[in-house]
Every structure is written in structure tokens, then in C-alpha cells.
Amino acid sequence: MTNPIYLDYAATTPIAPEVVDSMLPYLSNTALFGNPSSLHSFGEKSGDAVEYARKTIAEYLHCKAKELIFTSGATESNNLAIKGIASAYRNQGKHIITSAIEHKAVLDTCKYLETQGFEVTYLRPNNKGLIVLDDILNAITGETILVSIMQVNNETGVIQPIGEIAQALKDKPLFFHVDAAQSAGKIAIDLSTTPIDLMSISAHKFYGPKGIGGLYISKRKKPHLQPIVHGGGQEHGLRPGTLPTHQIVGMATAFQLAQKNLSKDFEHCRQLKRSLLDILLQVEGVTLNGGQEHALPNIINLSFDQVGSDSLIIALRDSLAISSGSACNSGAIEASHVLRAMGIEGDRLYGAIRISLGRYTTEAEIKKAGHAIAEEIRRLRELALT
Ligand SMILES: Cc1ncc(COP(=O)(O)O)c(C=O)c1O
Numbered sequence: 001m002t003n004p005i006y007l008d009y010a011a012t013t014p015i016a017p018e019v020v021d022s023m024l025p026y027l028s029n030t031a032l033f034g035n036p037s038s039l040h041s042f043g044e045k046s047g048d049a050v051e052y053a054r055k056t057i058a059e060y061l062h063c064k065a066k067e068l069i070f071t072s073g074a075t076e077s078n079n080l081a082i083k084g085i086a087s088a089y090r091n092q093g094k095h096i097i098t099s100a101i102e103h104k105a106v107l108d109t110c111k112y113l114e115t116q117g118f119e120v121t122y123l124r125p126n127n128k129g130l131i132v133l134d135d136i137l138n139a140i141t142g143e144t145i146l147v148s149i150m151q152v153n154n155e156t157g158v159i160q161p162i163g164e165i166a167q168a169l170k171d172k173p174l175f176f177h178v179d180a181a182q183s184a185g186k187i188a189i190d191l192s193t194t195p196i197d198l199m200s201i202s203a204h205k206f207y208g209p210k211g212i213g214g215l216y217i218s219k220r221k222k223p224h225l226q227p228i229v230h231g232g233g234q235e236h237g238l239r240p241g242t243l244p245t246h247q248i249v250g251m252a253t254a255f256q257l258a259q260k261n262l263s264k265d266f267e268h269c270r271q272l273k274r275s276l277l278d279i280l281l282q283v284e285g286v287t288l289n290g291g292q293e294h295a296l297p298n299i300i301n302l303s304f305d306q307v308g309s310d311s312l313i314i315a316l317r318d319s320l321a322i323s324s325g326s327a328c329n330s331g332a333i334e335a336s337h338v339l340r341a342m343g344i345e346g347d348r349l350y351g352a353i354r355i356s357l358g359r360y361t362t363e364a365e366i367k368k369a370g371h372a373i374a375e376e377i378r379r380l381r382e383l384a385l386t
Helices: 017-023 041-061 074-089 104-115 133-139 162-169 245-280 309-315 337-341 346-350 363-385
Strands: 068-071 095-099 119-123 144-150 175-179 198-202 213-217 286-288 299-304 352-356
Touching: 017 245, 041 068, 041 245, 068 074, 074 104, 074 144, 074 175, 074 198, 074 213, 095 104, 104 119, 104 144, 119 133, 133 144, 133 162, 144 162, 162 175, 245 299, 245 363, 299 346, 309 352, 309 363, 337 346, 346 352
Parallel strands: 095 119, 095 144, 144 175, 175 198
Antiparallel strands: 068 213, 198 213, 286 299, 299 352
């Protein structure tokens, strides 16, 4: 049996062959397996590879290498940033601002902090899925210590005005955290001109390995974070634990590839999106969710009247791998909190599917997928009538 066509790149991407090649020596070479913290030559070789990788990633992000620490991914980085600020600055204030369309790694962290006496404002986006700067500014009180807004939404692909928000918050006595899990490696990020204080990244969203990510901690406002894990003192004591050299090297290669392919990947996705929409917008009762003016082309969120997303995804599961929204919600099909927050209801809410594509998706695959979806919609609607 052949594999279904993979259209769930926002959940995770296949690892690039170049990334695998760069990681292999750190898994198989008998001189390169050392603990990067060790003082002997084995440790030194691994340590050098880790620091070279840190420098490479910092170059892509336009920040200093010492402003980056390695974590297991964006979930951990988001937890460390938000809980780390909350516990370090709780005497300054107990108010956090975020948005209702964040990933659960931010939302559930904030929910947890509410049980610890913090107050959280969850801003709703407009009907295009955009967070409005004035809403953030109006929500700030003397107690606000942190604003956390994602750069690209994982369900709609909508890009938030992070640069504008960062400029507006830069002189305020609070910190600005950005969840860049869906944007790092897909759009250029210049931290030397964008005054973000903390930023979470994850390698497996852009052709790197799973289980590795990072947190950027700016030297500008120097946020002091309380660690959430305690141990051997690695990563300035903020994220102790033996560093996984092969994963870190893989993430750096993924960033190098991203740098090289940024506009090519973007244009490729834009063309594929156009081909898919040429087919699917012909179907009656279809809606494209999320504003299209400021969106990454690799994520396409569509609703079909009278068709539940679960029936569609299950009916197509042998030929297409697509999702109903946030696949990170442990596979459960439930109405999307993102679309709900955008004011979407009824069929449009329960019928939404997310198609996400990337570097290795082909025009032939996208056309095949488009026709299969259109055909299945017709079949499911006919079935519902009989
Ligand atoms: C916006 C966003 N934040 C955080 C995460 C979690 O990332 P990780 O899998 O690296 O923990 C995801 C994964 O889907 C995401 O899309």
C-alpha cells in the first residue's frame, strides 16, 4: 500500500535529507558522542558542534549566540518563558496578556498560572484572525508583566503584526514573548530590529528533527527567568540536562536550509495553494477561513457547508493526511478554539479542515488531493440527502 499524500506540514514536517546527513556523525562516529559539558576531548568536540550550531541559528535570527538556549521544542520554550517570567516577576505584577488563538502550549500554561493567582486576559482576534494592537495596549494595566502573542497561527496561517506590537511595547515595563513555532524557518525574522524579549522556536516545523527547539532571551531588557527544571546547570541553569548534540546540529542545518530556500519555499507553497484553491473554490458552499492578506501560504483552512470535518478526514484517510485544525490536541477532533474565537459558528466551525503543505509537496499531489476532497464532499452531501 502506498502512503497517503502528506498534507499536514503544520503538525510536523518530514526531516530534510541534508539535516539527517549532518546529524549522522554525531550518532555514529566514535569520537563525536561525548557529553558537550565534559572537559575531555570527546566533550570538547561535541561542545564545539553545539556552539557552532548556536552561532548558525543566531545568524539566521540576527541575535547573539548567547541569547539562545536549547530546549526540547516550542512547548517547553513557551512554558519556560511564561512560567519563568511569572514566577520571577510575581512581586511586580500578576497580570498576563495573551490571545484566545494561541497554541495550547501557551493557553494551558496561562490557565495553570490562573490557578496560582495570576490574572490572564485572552484577547479575541478580529474576524480575519488578526490580533489588534490597540486591544493589547488597552488591556495593559500597572500589574501587567508579560504579553505573549504567536507570530503565525498554526490553524489559519495568519501572520500577526509582531513587529508593530514589539515596537509599541518596547519601552513598557513588561516583557513581550512570541511563539514562533510556525514562523521560524518560514519567514525572515530579524531580532536585531524587532524588540522581542523572548521567542520560542521548534525544529520539527521546518524540516529539522523532533524534540529540539530553543528560547531566545534578549539581552536588551534582560528578562530574568525562573527555571522550571533544576539540575546540572547547563544553558545558564535555565535548562539543565545533557545537550543532545545531534538534535542541535540538525536544527542548525534546518535553519541553514531555511535561509537558502526561504523565498523559493514560500513561492512554491503560494503556487500550490493557488492550484488547490482553483479546484476547491469551485465546490459549492466552501469558505476560506482567516484573512488571506497576511497569511503564510503553507496553511489553508477551509470549511464546507453540510459536511463535518471528521467524516471528511476519516473518509479520505487512506489517500490524504489532513487535519481538522490543531493536530497537537492529541488527535482529538473537537471544534477549533481558534475559529471559535474568530466568531465562526455552526457548519463553518465543525466542517473546518486544515491542509498544510511544504517543500516536498508536488503540484501533482495537490491536484490529486483537491479533486479527491471535492469528490468526497459531493459524495458526503449526497449521502446526507438519502
Ligand atoms: C504555534 C505552535 N506553538 C507551539 C507548538 C508546540 O511545538 P512543539 O511540538 O515543538 O512542542 C506548536 C505545534 O504544533 C505550534 O504550532
